[in-house]
Amino acid sequence: MSENEIYPYGAPEHPSVSKIDLTKLKPYGDALNDGRTQVSFTLPINPSPEAEEVARKLMEKMGFIDTKVVCMEKPSEGFSYFVCYGATEYTIDFTKIHVVKVEAEFKTFSEINDLIKSKIKRKLVILGATTGFDAHTVGIDAIFNMKGYNGDYGLERYPWIEAINLGAQVLNEDLLDKARELKADAILVSQIVTEKDCHIKNLKSLMQLAEEKGVLQNFIFICGGPRLNHPIALECGLDAGFGPGTLPSHVASYVVDEFMRRKKVRE
Numbered sequence: 001m002s003e004n005e006i007y008p009y010g011a012p013e014h015p016s017v018s019k020i021d022l023t024k025l026k027p028y029g030d031a032l033n034d035g036r037t038q039v040s041f042t043l044p045i046n047p048s049p050e051a052e053e054v055a056r057k058l059m060e061k062m063g064f065i066d067t068k069v070v071c072m073e074k075p076s077e078g079f080s081y082f083v084c085y086g087a088t089e090y091t092i093d094f095t096k097i098h099v100v101k102v103e104a105e106f107k108t109f110s111e112i113n114d115l116i117k118s119k120i121k122r123k124l125v126i127l128g129a130t131t132g133f134d135a136h137t138v139g140i141d142a143i144f145n146m147k148g149y150n151g152d153y154g155l156e157r158y159p160w161i162e163a164i165n166l167g168a169q170v171l172n173e174d175l176l177d178k179a180r181e182l183k184a185d186a187i188l189v190s191q192i193v194t195e196k197d198c199h200i201k202n203l204k205s206l207m208q209l210a211e212e213k214g215v216l217q218n219f220i221f222i223c224g225g226p227r228l229n230h231p232i233a234l235e236c237g238l239d240a241g242f243g244p245g246t247l248p249s250h251v252a253s254y255v256v257d258e259f260m261r262r263k264k265v266r267e
């Protein structure tokens with residue numbers, strides 16, 4: 001990553017150092033390079049002085065030094081919830097980090113519409129749903145709804161996108177059938193609940209079903225949710241994955257780029 005990408009608004013200034021050493025990055029708590037870290041976890045025992053000592057010892061076993069338990073609460077009978085502080089001596093060489101990310105040039109609302117209008121010359125059809133047992137709709141709504149998310153218009157607002165949000169608890173089978181019926185260009189799947197990796201199982205079974213139905217190549221498959229990212233999406237057989245903080249224009253940019261790449265439409 002270039003310095004501009006790491007610090008789009010300029011590198012922070014520190015009185016004691018001229019530049020942050022990116023090859024030895026460690027957490028910043030009270031001061032640069034103090035390694036101070038906050039960890040929270042739950043234990044299946046009621047709060048007590050002994051429970052607090054268990055939490056502190058666990059922090060030490062995790063490799064933290066100068067550990068403190070700063071909060072011990074009882075979320076329900078038989079459980080304790082802890083917030084602990086500690087310092088780590090580990091560092092990471094940031095310059096050696098390589099991450100698989102969505103390959104798309106992020107564009108504005110107007111740029112996306114202009115591109116579809118002038119190059120694709122028809123509306124793109126995008127179908128979305130939260131699938132399986134998952135009833136969380138806020139994430140998929142943030143991407144689809146007119147008003148959008150964080151000041152970024154949702155897909156329904158794009159005059160050159162036909163955006164259809166099927167809501168929550170949609171079966172994979174129904175989603176694929178609807179996508180075929182509407183001749184969708186892209187399918188957007190939201191998975192919020194991740195208990196026992198149900199999101200992974202659900203996404204994999206969607207892609208298996210798509211293969212069985214012979215529609216794998218018909219659609220651009222995209223997933224999103226707070227515990228999803230691009231590498232997980234690829235592992236499950238989808239084309240792209242988006243995580244927390246995703247804006248509708250990020251998704252629209254990717255769909256347009258990927259559609260044009262597949263159909264060999266030149267910009």
Ligand code: B12
Pocket residue numbers: 133134135136137138139140142143149188189190191192193194195222223224225226227242243244245246247251
């Ligand atoms: C609101 C909420 C609910 C509401 C949902 C209402 C609704 N209509 O959606 C209700 C009360 C119904 C609910 C129920 C449950 N919930 Co709930 N819920 C939440 C809560 C508080 C907020 C979720 C939310 O709306 N986030 C805001 C949106 C904007 O963020 P987002 O979803 O991450 O979406 C963004 C990105 O991830 C991304 N994105 C999301 N989807 C997609 C899709 C695509 C294609 C793309 C590109 C991007 C994208 O873009 C969005 C915008 O940036 C979270 C805790 C939390 N603070 O996150 C728990 C939470 C998600 N719920 C949880 C649980 C466990 C449940 C229940 C199982 C509880 C229960 N035992 O009954 C039930 C599940 C019921 C079911 N069948 O699904 C857990 C999940 C834990 C886990 N690891 O699985 C959480 C994390 C709470 C917790 N800490 O335990 N919940």
